[in-house]
Structures are given as structure tokens and as C-alpha cells.
Amino acid sequence: MDFKRFLLILLFLFVATGLMFVGGQKESIAADQKILNVLFQQSNIPDDKIVEGYAEEWAKKNNVKLNFQIVDENQLRSKTVAAIESKTGPDLIVFPDYSAFLYQDSLASINELVDGLGEKYGGWFPIAKQAFYYNGEWKGIPYKTFVKPLVYRKDVIDKVPDTWEELVQVSNEISKEDNGMYGFGVAIAPRSDGPNFIRSLLWSYGASIVDKNGNVVFNSKEAVEAFSLLKKWHEAGGMAPGVAGWDDSDNNRAFMAGKIAMTINASSIYSAAKKDFPDTLGKVTGHSVAPAGPAGRYGNASSQCLGIPKYSNNQETAIDFLKYLYTPEHLKAITTETDGGATMMLSGVINDLPLWEDPDLKALLEVSKVSYLIGYPGKITRAASAVRSEFILVNAAGRMLAEDLSPEEAVKMAHEQIVEIYSRF
Numbered sequence: 083m084d085f086k087r088f089l090l091i092l093l094f095l096f097v098a099t100g101l102m103f104v105g106g107q108k109e110s111i112a113a114d115q116k117i118l119n120v121l122f123q124q125s126n127i128p129d130d131k132i133v134e135g136y137a138e139e140w141a142k143k144n145n146v147k148l149n150f151q152i153v154d155e156n157q158l159r160s161k162t163v164a165a166i167e168s169k170t171g172p173d174l175i176v177f178p179d180y181s182a183f184l185y186q187d188s189l190a191s192i193n194e195l196v197d198g199l200g201e202k203y204g205g206w207f208p209i210a211k212q213a214f215y216y217n218g219e220w221k222g223i224p225y226k227t228f229v230k231p232l233v234y235r236k237d238v239i240d241k242v243p244d245t246w247e248e249l250v251q252v253s254n255e256i257s258k259e260d261n262g263m264y265g266f267g268v269a270i271a272p273r274s275d276g277p278n279f280i281r282s283l284l285w286s287y288g289a290s291i292v293d294k295n296g297n298v299v300f301n302s303k304e305a306v307e308a309f310s311l312l313k314k315w316h317e318a319g320g321m322a323p324g325v326a327g328w329d330d331s332d333n334n335r336a337f338m339a340g341k342i343a344m345t346i347n348a349s350s351i352y353s354a355a356k357k358d359f360p361d362t363l364g365k366v367t368g369h370s371v372a373p374a375g376p377a378g379r380y381g382n383a384s385s386q387c388l389g390i391p392k393y394s395n396n397q398e399t400a401i402d403f404l405k406y407l408y409t410p411e412h413l414k415a416i417t418t419e420t421d422g423g424a425t426m427m428l429s430g431v432i433n434d435l436p437l438w439e440d441p442d443l444k445a446l447l448e449v450s451k452v453s454y455l456i457g458y459p460g461k462i463t464r465a466a467s468a469v470r471s472e473f474i475l476v477n478a479a480g481r482m483l484a485e486d487l488s489p490e491e492a493v494k495m496a497h498e499q500i501v502e503i504y505s506r507f
Contacts, residue, residue: 116147118396123178126350138150172394178386182222212458223387223404226416230381232369233367250315253321267345273330276328277476278384289304312483346372369442465503468506
């Protein structure tokens with residue numbers, strides 16, 4: 083072998099050894115890199131994109147491989163069920179309303195994180211504990227609440243009705259003007275807006291599906307009084323015709339088209355009016371807290387939490403991200419950038435935002451503080467969840483209007499269905 087050939091062989095061996103070292107080093111780095119898989123719900127507000135941005139920022143700073151998946155509500159439900167049953171999948175999942183309750187045995191307790199934040203920042207909104215705290219354990223960290231206030235036309239209504247009786251009177255008067263506009267409209271049907279509206283009305287009259295001990299008590303004079311008001315209201319023409327057959331988009335379209343002066347809805351109508359008709363409808367669309375009844379004022383809100391499945395091998399990484407996300411700076415930004423549409427639930431962080439200087443936006447905060455879930459004043463249970471998912475209350479109200487049932491008949495029918503549901507569990 084000549085000397086030149088010998089040198090070439092040595093050079094080849096040196097390069098090959100170096101490449102093997104570099105490759106092995108890369109494999110070692112990849113093996114040591116932390117991973118976080120997040121399953122998040124799509125939102126039209128859009129807080130989903132804001133949180134994704136914070137996640138990407140955190141992942142880059144901490145050398146974490148991030149998979150942030152945003153899906154619609156139906157996909158979220160199916161993917162969550164598949165992950166919990168197979169014990170594999172996302173490390174952090176969004177749970178709407180009290181769905182975390184259904185999977186509580188499969189979710190890690192995160193008391194230290196949630197209690198610590200609550201103590202540091204003035205406590206959580208009341209709805210948070212009802213929705214996500216079970217048997218002494220936080221099974222999710224409260225994320226956002228989004229409420230459904232009274233939406234009204236300022237150019238039509240001089241003084242916002244403070245009680246349900248006043249709301250009925252004002253809406254009846256508007257409908258009688260015969261100018262193509264009805265006073266009020268919302269879907270009294272198995273959708274989203276209608277059940278929230280019906281619960282707000284019932285609770286403010288002192289009705290509930292169960293008492294604080296979980297006994298079914300819906301068949302009551304309070305429930306009959308609330309349904310009686312609804313029936314008289316509908317018969318007087320204060321509501322737009324056909325509401326028992328509406329869906330969640332009908333009241334939006336009716337309001338935007340000038341067909342109704344008031345509705346119960348999320349902040350989407352307000353935001354759309356400001357965006358699409360800033361010089362006309364946007365200037366006269368307002369928000370107010372839910373009307374009060376004989377038993378007080380009760381709003382309605384949906385809420386979400388972020389939960390960590392027990393099967394996850396990346397629980398510490400998920401906790402690290404949540405600590406990064408739940409800083410006052412980030413929570414304030416999410417709430418402010420969504421105009422309160424996604425209100426974070428830490429009282430001391432959220433209560434004094436400049437955002438609330440606008441009374442139409444402050445109404446969102448006020449509604450969230452008087453909002454409770456369907457099992458109130460009892461605890462969250464599978465039975466209460468089923469009463470909601472089977473639309474028992476709104477279906478009874480809708481049948482009363484469409485089939486001319488008496489309030490007593492409608493309440494008794496709903497009560498019997500609630501009893502049957504609670505007997506299953």
C-alpha cells in the first residue's frame with residue numbers, strides 16, 4: 083500500500099467516525115427532548131390561536147417538541163373518549179363545562195397548582211369550583227368562561243329591563259309597534275342558547291332540578307311561575323313567532339337583520355356588529371346582565387378547564403407549560419384580546435382590567451359571577467349532566483309553547499323525566 087492510499091484510508095475512517103459521533107449525539111439530544119401533546123377546542127373568538135402562540139413561545143424557549151392540535155367540538159369529544167379509553171394520546175386536553183367530571187377517575191389531581199394560583203390571585207370564579215373540583219381534588223385547571231348576556235338595541239330600548247317582568251313588558255310593547263321588529267327572540271329548542279335562557283329564568287324564580295342534597299324538586303310552584311311567565315309572554319306576541327323551532331343561528335340573524343330588539347346570546351353578535359357594521363348596528367348593540375326574578379339574578383355561562391390524563395408520561399412538562407400560561411400577563415391578554423369573550427377565571431387578575439370600563443363588556447364579567455351549572459345548588463353529577471345533554475328543560479318549554487300545554491303539565495312532564503334520569507345513576 084503506497085503512502086497516499088494510506089492517508090486516504092485514514093481520512094475516510096476519521097470522517098466516518100465523526101459522522102457516527104455527531105449522529106449519535108443528535109439521537110441522544112432527541113431522546114432527551116421533552117414532548118407535549120395538546121388537544122384544544124376550536125374557537126371563533128379566537129382564544130385558541132392565542133394560547134397556541136403562547137405554547138409555541140414556551141416550547142421554543144424550553145426546547146420542547148410541541149404538537150398543538152385544534153379541533154371542533156365533535157372531534158374534541160371523540161378524540162377525548164378514544165384517548166381516555168386507550169390510555170394514550172394528548173398530555174393536556176380541554177374539557178368543556180363539566181365533561182371533566184365524566185373522566186375524573188382518569189385525570190391527574192393538580193391541587194397544588196390550582197390552589198396555589200387561587201391563593202395568590204384572589205380566588206377563582208364560583209363556577210370554576212362547581213365545574214372542576216370533585217371530592218377534594220381539582221381535576222382540571224379552570225381555563226375560560228364565556229357568558230350569554232342580554233343583547234339589546236340601544237336605539238330601540240331607552241332603559242334596559244332589570245327584571246323578567248319588565249323584559250316581558252318592554253318586548254311586548256316593541257312587538258305591538260307593528261314595524262317588523264319583535265321585542266325578543268331566542269331558540270326555545272334543543273340547541274345551546276335556549277337551555278341557557280331557560281335555566282336563567284327558572285333559577286331566578288327559585289326553581290331547580292334538585293336541592294343541595296341532590297333530591298329532584300323540579301315540580302314546584304316556582305317552576306310553574308317561571309313557565310307561566312314564558313307562556314304569557316309568547317302568547318302576547320312579545321317573542322318572535324316560531325322560536326320553538328329556531329336554532330342557535332336564527333336569533334343572530336334576526337338581530338343583525340333588525341327583526342328582534344333583544345336576545346340572549348354569547349358576545350358573538352356584539353363582536354359581529356362592531357366588525358361588520360361599525361357605523362350603524364355596531365354603535366347601538368349593547369350587553370346587560372340577565373334580568374332578575376323573585377329569587378335573584380342568575381346568569382348562564384359555559385366554562386372550560388385544561389386536564390392532564392393520568393396515562394401521560396409528560397405530566398411535569400404539562401404542569402410547566404400551565405405555569406407559563408397562567409401568568410397575569412397572559413391571562414389578561416387572552417381576556418382583553420377577545421373583548422371578554424374568553425374571560426379567564428382568576429378574580430384578582432381579571433377584575434380590574436381596563437376592558438371593563440366599557441359597560442357593554444363589563445356585563446360579561448358580571449354575568450360570569452352569577453352563573454352556575456345545571457346541578458346547582460347540588461353537586462355536579464352524571465344525572466345532572468344527562469338532564470342537560472337530553473335537553474329536558476328546554477324541550478318541556480318548547481312543547482308548552484308549540485303544543486299549548488299548560489305550565490303545570492310542562493313542569494310535571496319535565497319532573498318525571500328528571501326523576502327517570504336520576505334513577506339510572
